[in-house]
Amino acid sequence: MKKKAWYDYLWIVTPVYFALGLFNILFAWLGMIFFSVPLLLAIFGGNKVYCNRYCDRGQFFTLLGKRMKWSANRPTPKWMGSKWFRYGFLIFFFAMFFQMLWMTFLVGAGSQSLRETVQLFWSFRVPWQWANPHLDVAAWVVQFSYGFYSMMLTSTLIGLIVMVLFQPRSWCVFCPMGTMTQLICKWKSGKAVPVCAGCNEGGCHGAITGTGKRSGRDDGASGK
Amino acid sequence: MRAFASVIQDRCVACGSCVKVCPLGAISVWRGVMAVVDTGRCVGCGKCKQECPAGAITIEKRGETA
Numbered sequence: 001m002k003k004k005a006w007y008d009y010l011w012i013v014t015p016v017y018f019a020l021g022l023f024n025i026l027f028a029w030l031g032m033i034f035f036s037v038p039l040l041l042a043i044f045g046g047n048k049v050y051c052n053r054y055c056d057r058g059q060f061f062t063l064l065g066k067r068m069k070w071s072a073n074r075p076t077p078k079w080m081g082s083k084w085f086r087y088g089f090l091i092f093f094f095a096m097f098f099q100m101l102w103m104t105f106l107v108g109a110g111s112q113s114l115r116e117t118v119q120l121f122w123s124f125r126v127p128w129q130w131a132n133p134h135l136d137v138a139a140w141v142v143q144f145s146y147g148f149y150s151m152m153l154t155s156t157l158i159g160l161i162v163m164v165l166f167q168p169r170s171w172c173v174f175c176p177m178g179t180m181t182q183l184i185c186k187w188k189s190g191k192a193v194p195v196c197a198g199c200n201e202g203g204c205h206g207a208i209t210g211t212g213k214r215s216g217r218d219d220g221a222s223g224k
Numbered sequence: 225m226r227a228f229a230s231v232i233q234d235r236c237v238a239c240g241s242c243v244k245v246c247p248l249g250a251i252s253v254w255r256g257v258m259a260v261v262d263t264g265r266c267v268g269c270g271k272c273k274q275e276c277p278a279g280a281i282t283i284e285k286r287g288e289t290a
Contacts, residue, residue: 042256046255046256047253047255047256048238048239048240048253048256049256051238051239051240052238052239052240052243052253053240058239058241062241075279076277076278076279078279081235081237081278081279081280086237166277167275167277168277169239169241169275169277170277171277172237172239172241172277172278173237173239173277173278178237178238178239179237181256182237182238182256182257184256185238185255185256185257186257188255188256189255189256189257192255194254194255194257194258194260
């Protein structure tokens with residue numbers, strides 16, 4: 001049994017985040033951490049260490065799906081891992097994100113009134129007015145909180161559904177942040193290719209397969 | 225004959241689920257792009273295959289070449 005590191009307990013962040021938003025929607029701004037940290041690590045570090053180690057949501061799904069056995073453990077449908085679905089979902093997610101930013105702008109400009117609701121699955125408005133602390137902050141700050149919390153809650157619910165139906169971390173297959181950081185890492189790695197120890201011994205043992213198989217040498221595959 | 229894990233690179237999303245469960249530390253995520261198996265260490269136990277949400281791992285059986 002591997003000894004647990006401090007980051008193995010980060011799953012607690014997910015329920016705490018949503019619990020805080022139940023009482024004070026302004027805590028939704030903390031979610032910017034989940035957006036910026038993986039991006040910064042991918043852009044400057046050229047890695048997906050956030051997904052690999054620190055992602056609270058991935059750990060939370062593992063805890064519920066694997067430890068608590070809430071997952072059916074069926075194979076994730078192949079179409080969910082296809083490029084068109086992954087990139088399509090990324091584009092859709094970004095479109096919804098920018099729509100949310102536009103709404104925030106309109107509220108800030110005074111042409112729309114503040115909507116104290118959480119919008120689930122980009123469709124269903126759930127009253128959430130009790131979580132507005134009515135502090136002395138601009139209306140757009142509160143509107144962004146509602147919008148961001150809606151997005152976080154919706155994506156977590158989608159992740160929970162696929163966790164129950166398929167594998168604990170099926171969400172990771174089409175997670176927009178994961179897709180985006182992998183794209184950044186691919187761009188950063190350029191034409192460099194991984195080579196496993198077997199290949200270094202001479203002759204590919206077949207530890208990397210797939211169409212468009214990379215064929216070159218790079219010693220970056222020796223692990224972390 | 226020996227068994228080892230093989231990564232289908234087009235399907236791998238580099239989430240790192242496989243890295244966490246490998247009892248021999250034989251798999252790592254290469255530059256955030258894909259998982260890479262150290263065939264020298266891998267014994268083909270299949271834990272990574274079970275864990276992979278993307279179905280990107282298969283267990284290959286090959287004769288010794290080195």
